[in-house]
Amino acid sequence: MVREQTRPCASRHQKAKEKVKKVSTLGPDSACKSNVFALCRIRNIGIMAHIDAGKTTTTERMLYYSGYIRTLGDVDDGDTVTDFMVQERERGITIQSAAVTFDWKDYRINLIDTPGHVDFTVEVERCLRVLDGAIAVFDTSAGVEAQTLTVWRQADKHQIPRICFLNKMDKNRASFTYAVESIKLKLKTKPLLLQVPIGEARTFRGLVDVVTKEQIIWKATSDLDDGKNFEQKLLLEADDPNLFQEVQDARNTLIEQVADLDDEFAELVLGEYSENFDLIPAAKLRSAIRRVTLAQKAVPVLCGSALKNKGVQPLLDAITMYLPAPNERSYEFLERMSRLLLPFADQQTEIPSLMAGNIALTVGLKQSATGDTIVSSKASAVAAARRAGRDAGGEKRSTSDVESLLLAGVEVPDPVFFCTIEPPSAAKQQDLDNALNCLQREDPSLKVKVDPDTGQTILCGMGELHIEIIHDRIKREYGIETYLGPLQIAYRETILNAAQATDILDRTVGDKRHFVTSELEVRPRLGERAVTKPIIEYATSVIEVLPKELQGAVENGITNSCIQGPLLGFPVQDIEVTVQSLTVHPDTSHTMVSACVSRCMQKALKKAGIQILEPLMNLEITVSEDHLSAALADLAQRRGSIQEIQSRQDNRVVVAAVPLAETMGYSTVLRSLTSGSATFTLELASYQALNSQEQSALLQRRGLV
Numbered sequence: 001m002v003r004e005q006t007r008p009c010a011s012r013h014q015k016a017k018e019k020v021k022k023v024s025t026l027g028p029d030s031a032c033k034s035n036v037f038a039l040c041r042i043r044n045i046g047i048m049a050h051i052d053a054g055k056t057t058t059t060e061r062m063l064y065y066s067g068y069i070r071t072l073g074d075v076d077d078g079d080t081v082t083d084f085m086v087q088e089r090e091r092g093i094t095i096q097s098a099a100v101t102f103d104w105k106d107y108r109i110n111l112i113d114t115p116g117h118v119d120f121t122v123e124v125e126r127c128l129r130v131l132d133g134a135i136a137v138f139d140t141s142a143g144v145e146a147q148t149l150t151v152w153r154q155a156d157k158h159q160i161p162r163i164c165f166l167n168k169m170d171k172n173r174a175s176f177t178y179a180v181e182s183i184k185l186k187l188k189t190k191p192l193l194l195q196v197p198i199g200e201a202r203t204f205r206g207l208v209d210v211v212t213k214e215q216i217i218w219k220a221t222s223d224l225d226d227g228k229n230f231e232q233k234l235l236l237e238a239d240d241p242n243l244f245q246e247v248q249d250a251r252n253t254l255i256e257q258v259a260d261l262d263d264e265f266a267e268l269v270l271g272e273y274s275e276n277f278d279l280i281p282a283a284k285l286r287s288a289i290r291r292v293t294l295a296q297k298a299v300p301v302l303c304g305s306a307l308k309n310k311g312v313q314p315l316l317d318a319i320t321m322y323l324p325a326p327n328e329r330s331y332e333f334l335e336r337m338s339r340l341l342l343p344f345a346d347q348q349t350e351i352p353s354l355m356a357g358n359i360a361l362t363v364g365l366k367q368s369a370t371g372d373t374i375v376s377s378k379a380s381a382v383a384a385a386r387r388a389g390r391d392a393g394g395e396k397r398s399t400s401d402v403e404s405l406l407l408a409g410v411e412v413p414d415p416v417f418f419c420t421i422e423p424p425s426a427a428k429q430q431d432l433d434n435a436l437n438c439l440q441r442e443d444p445s446l447k448v449k450v451d452p453d454t455g456q457t458i459l460c461g462m463g464e465l466h467i468e469i470i471h472d473r474i475k476r477e478y479g480i481e482t483y484l485g486p487l488q489i490a491y492r493e494t495i496l497n498a499a500q501a502t503d504i505l506d507r508t509v510g511d512k513r514h515f516v517t518s519e520l521e522v523r524p525r526l527g528e529r530a531v532t533k534p535i536i537e538y539a540t541s542v543i544e545v546l547p548k549e550l551q552g553a554v555e556n557g558i559t560n561s562c563i564q565g566p567l568l569g570f571p572v573q574d575i576e577v578t579v580q581s582l583t584v585h586p587d588t589s590h591t592m593v594s595a596c597v598s599r600c601m602q603k604a605l606k607k608a609g610i611q612i613l614e615p616l617m618n619l620e621i622t623v624s625e626d627h628l629s630a631a632l633a634d635l636a637q638r639r640g641s642i643q644e645i646q647s648r649q650d651n652r653v654v655v656a657a658v659p660l661a662e663t664m665g666y667s668t669v670l671r672s673l674t675s676g677s678a679t680f681t682l683e684l685a686s687y688q689a690l691n692s693q694e695q696s697a698l699l700q701r702r703g704l705v
């Protein structure tokens with residue numbers, strides 16, 4: 001992201017220290033004394049959005065208004081509570097989710113601030129699994145941006161009820177109408193407008209609550225005003241006839257929308273209040289909005305400017321009013337821990353116990369990693385597995401199906417970049433391995449492996465920024481100065497034709513003779529989606545006599561040979577395999593069966609001809625009209641294909657597909673081409689075949705031809 005490096009970070013370390021003091025005197029020790037809140041008064045919510053939409057700033061305001069912190073932190077000064085990692089404070093971006101707990105009116109809110117940068121999508125996913133609701137924050141001048149779509153889809157997958165907060169209403173190009181339209185169009189959801197803004201851009205000063213028709217005006221006299229004081233009163237026609245009419249229309253539309261989605265409310269509207277919608281009590285309308293939000297039939301929309309301290313208190317009210325309590329979501333099992341901590345960003349307070357529906361930290365788990373499901377005993381895991389089996393609508397599941405359902409974890413996309421990482425001396429290798437182990441447990445999108453030929457440690461990640469941050473954390477948190485090799489692309493391999501191969505293994509180990517013959521056919525798999533696991537079939541003559549336990553050994557051999565393709569050692573995708581014949585003498589070990597099948601696969605793959613596939617990225621650039629042609633000319637040189645150029649307010653949004661190999665260092669180039677005014681996001685779209693010249697050039701670079 002272009003803007004991420006341009007934020008000021010003066011005196012951040014000093015401020016960071018002050019913040020820690022501030023938190024430890026006020027945060028967990030004061031308001032969080034009791035963790036006994038009735039379940040219906042707990043809200044576990046996440047705050048998510050495209051990078052820079054203002055999640056951290058909004059969170060900071062919530063903490064301030066709830067009384068948790070006494071002074072407002074600022075992302076641009078690097079002193080917010082939730083961005084506590086040094087790297088976050090320096091870059092002004094969220095990298096790791098931070099959990100904070102605070103109370104608003106009679107409610108306990110457990111809130112997680114998630115990162116917006118596409119390199120940290122997995123971090124968002126691991127949070128969504130434990131949340132009951134979410135606030136999607138938007139930059140009102142930009143509407144729905146690329147990463148918003150990704151996180152929205154993730155929230156859909158986890159069926160999380162949401163509220164939209166149209167932030168940055170104070171910005172020059174802020175347009176409430178535009179942002180609402182883009183929510184409708186791009187997120188394909190039904191926005192329920194619960195507020196009408198008063199003023200827009202520089203004139204934005206307040207809002208009207210459509211449910212109660214009350215106007216809330218912040219009368220800030222200076223930029224230092226903290227937004228705690230505002231005027232709240234019923235909007236009368238005499239105050240502003242146009243605004244009054246606008247609110248009246250908005251309320252009628254809201255009532256019709258909700259009645260369309262909720263039968264109970266429809267009955268009320270068509271019956272008792274059919275003559276006069278004005279008489280519908282606010283409480284009835286709110287309950288209906290809550291029901292449709294929980295059922296994810298529509299999404300309440302609110303607005304404000306977190307930076308200018310406007311609109312955050314009504315957002316807090318909306319969280320308590322419209323998002324679900326933990327008991328309104330279905331959880332499958334309970335956890336029991338020896339030591340529990342209540343998080344407050346980087347500070348924690350030990351608590352003796354925890355009621356269901358809360359979020360807490362635990363320590364000392366040596367074997368578990370992010371995404372694991374922890375249960376109190378083996379018996380409860382079995383019971384949960386049984387329940388999961390029953391819930392599958394009577395459909396009989398195999399044991400492994402149930403296991404995978406229980407331990408589903410987070411969905412981690414395959415890394416697209418990798419590089420070697422070396423410690424300063426061989427003596428430090430053990431320390432580096434430990435550090436990488438710990439980081440991997442925390443971050444499932446980080447993969448570490450050892451190159452079988454060179455013995456070097458390889459770091460695989462989601463993007464340039466991701467690898468850079470890991471490198472930095474190893475230095476700062478583990479005190480190891482490592483050296484990274486050049487960043488390389490994680491290609492894939494596939495086959496061009498069908499081919500057959502045979503192999504014989506005849507080996508005597510000790511007094512045992514191991515004897516296997518195998519014959520396999522491989523074929524390219526035709527299909528839209530890339531599938532990395534080979535599709536395995538058996539000839540009838542084989543399957544009829546093959547014992548179940550040997551089938552596992554055969555499939556291991558096939559799958560293992562696809563992990564490292566025969567040409568460059570990258571995973572092989574989109575292939576089908578038929579086991580045409582297999583002979584196994586008694587006494588032969590399963591390992592030998594796998595080894596023979598694997599060797600046979602390697603032969604067949606080589607014969608079939610290997611095609612290298614490269615990652616193709618979806619690129620979305622937001623650029624001003626003045627710099628559009630420079631950005632397009634540059635894209636053409638990067639083998640980019642432009643799919644669409646949209647208008648977004650005064651900006652243009654270029655949607656393109658570009659090979660990952662051409663995006664290295666793109667943020668620096670785009671910044672200089674556009675004087676730092678453009679922003680972009682990159683996301684893996686698919687893998688595409690390199691043409692023969694590109695493939696030979698790649699092989700040449702690797703000294704293979």
Ligand SMILES: Nc1nc2c(ncn2[C@@H]2O[C@H](COP(=O)(O)OP(=O)(O)OP(=O)(O)O)[C@@H](O)[C@H]2O)c(=O)[nH]1
Pocket residue numbers: 049050051052053054055056057058075076092093094095114115116117167168169170171304305306307308
């Ligand atoms: N004009 C204006 N700027 C805002 C507002 N809210 C946040 N900003 C600015 O927008 C930038 C990004 O704010 P953050 O709060 O870090 O955004 P974020 O969504 O947490 O960013 P990531 O965590 O990195 O994804 C900062 O420069 C903020 O000062 C707002 O209401 N109005």
